[in-house]
Amino acid sequence: MGEIIITGVSGQDGSYMVDYLLENTNHNIYGGVRRLSVKNHQNIKHINHPRFKLIDLDVTDPVNITGVIRNIKPDYFINLAANSFVGSSWEMPINHYQTNALAVLHQLEAIRQYCPSCRYYNAGSSEEFGDVQYSPQDEKHPLRPRSPYGAAKASARHLVKVYRESFDLYAVQGWLFNHESERRGEEFVTRKITKGIARIAHQLDLEKHMVGVVGGIKPLNLGNLDAKRDWSHAEDFVYGIWLMMNQNEPKDYVLSSNETHSVRDFVNAALEQAGISGEWTGKGINEKFVHNGKVLVEVNPQFYRPAEVELLLGDSTKARDELMWEPQNDFKTLVSRMYDNDKIKV
Numbered sequence: 001m002g003e004i005i006i007t008g009v010s011g012q013d014g015s016y017m018v019d020y021l022l023e024n025t026n027h028n029i030y031g032g033v034r035r036l037s038v039k040n041h042q043n044i045k046h047i048n049h050p051r052f053k054l055i056d057l058d059v060t061d062p063v064n065i066t067g068v069i070r071n072i073k074p075d076y077f078i079n080l081a082a083n084s085f086v087g088s089s090w091e092m093p094i095n096h097y098q099t100n101a102l103a104v105l106h107q108l109e110a111i112r113q114y115c116p117s118c119r120y121y122n123a124g125s126s127e128e129f130g131d132v133q134y135s136p137q138d139e140k141h142p143l144r145p146r147s148p149y150g151a152a153k154a155s156a157r158h159l160v161k162v163y164r165e166s167f168d169l170y171a172v173q174g175w176l177f178n179h180e181s182e183r184r185g186e187e188f189v190t191r192k193i194t195k196g197i198a199r200i201a202h203q204l205d206l207e208k209h210m211v212g213v214v215g216g217i218k219p220l221n222l223g224n225l226d227a228k229r230d231w232s233h234a235e236d237f238v239y240g241i242w243l244m245m246n247q248n249e250p251k252d253y254v255l256s257s258n259e260t261h262s263v264r265d266f267v268n269a270a271l272e273q274a275g276i277s278g279e280w281t282g283k284g285i286n287e288k289f290v291h292n293g294k295v296l297v298e299v300n301p302q303f304y305r306p307a308e309v310e311l312l313l314g315d316s317t318k319a320r321d322e323l324m325w326e327p328q329n330d331f332k333t334l335v336s337r338m339y340d341n342d343k344i345k346v
C-alpha cells in the first residue's frame with residue numbers, strides 16, 4: 001500500500017481520478033484542495049472512504065507544496081490542479097502562469113529534494129499544439145501555443161522533461177485533448193451547451209403544455225461555432241494517466257478520441273438528444289438555430305477569443321499501442337450522458 005497525492009481533487013479530473021484509484025488500487029489518497037471561504041466539493045461529495053483524506057493544498061504556495069511533499073513522502077504525485085479555462089487566460093495571464101507552470105516547478109523541486117523516488121504526473125494539454133502544423137497531432141507535433149494558458153502548459157512541459165533528464169525523476173506530462181463530463185464546469189462550451197439546451201427543451205415543453213414562458217425563450221449564446229475539438233469523456237482519461245505513471249520508462253503520451261467535431265456539431269448532437277428539430281440560418285456573427293420560428297441558439301462575439309485554436313485532432317496511436325489504452329465513450333455517448341444529466345426533470 002502506497003501514498004498518492006492528487007492536487008485539484010475537487011475538479012472534474014481529480015474527482016474521476018479518486019473514483020478510479022479507490023476502485024482499482026489499495027493506495028491511500030490525499031486529495032489536495034485550495035482553502036476557499038465557500039467550499040466547492042460538489043464533484044467529491046459522493047466519496048466517503050477510509051483511504052481518502054482531504055488536505056489543504058495551494059499549488060501556488062511553494063511553502064505549502066514543500067511541506068506536504070516532505071511530510072507525506074508520496075509514491076505518486078498527480079498534479080491536476082490548474083487554471084484550466086483558456087478563455088480567462090488573456091485576462092489573468094499571471095495567475096495562469098503561476099498555477100500552470102511555476103507551481104509545477106515548485107512541485108518538481110520539492111520532489112527532487114525530499115522524495116526523488118516519487119512518480120510525478122502533470123496535466124498537459126493539446127492547447128500546447130495551438131496553431132497546428134499538421135493533423136492529426138501526435139507526440140512529435142511542435143509546441144505552438146495560442147493563449148497564455150497554452151504557453152504556460154508548454155513551459156511546464158519543458159520543466160518536466162528537464163527534471164526527468166537532469167535528475168532521473170519519473171516525471172511525465174500527458175498531452176490530453178479535450179475531455180468533458182457530467183462534472184464539467186459550466187464555463188466550458190460542452191457543458192454550457194448541454195445545460196443551455198436542457199433549459200430550452202424545458203421551456204419548449206412548458207410552452208407546449210400552455211404553461212407559458214414569461215419573456216419568451218432566451219437563446220443560448222455561443223462564440224466560434226466553427227472551432228473543432230477532439231472531445232472525449234474524462235472518465236476514459238484518468239486511467240490513461242494512471243497507465244502513463246506505471247511504465248518501466250517515463251514517457252509522455254497523447255490521449256485523444258482521434259475524431260474531431262465542430263462546436264456546431266456538439267450543439268446538433270445535444271439538440272438531437274433533446275428531440276428538438278430546426279435549421280441553421282445566416283453566416284458568421286449572424287448565424288442562428290431556428291425552431292418553429294423561434295431562435296434557440298445564436299452567435300455572440302463576446303465569446304470569441306483574441307486568438308483561436310481552430311482545429312484540434314489527436315493521434316493517440318502510441319498510447320493505444322504501448323499502454324494498451326482504449327477510450328470507452330464515443331462522441332455520441334459523451335453528448336448523451338452530459339445532456340441526460342442536465343435534462344430538467346419534472
Ligand code: G4F
Binds near residue numbers: 127263309
Ligand atoms: O470548451 P472550451 O472553453 O475548451 P478549450 O479552450 O478547448 O480548452 C479545454 O481543452 C483543453 C485541451 O485542448 C484544455 F487544456 C483546457 O484546460 C480546457 O479543458 O472551448 C472549446 C472551443 C473553443 O474553440 C472556443 O472558442 O469552443 C469555442 N467556443 C465557442 N463558443 C466557446 C464558446 N467556448 C466557450 N468556453 N464558451 C462559448 O460560448
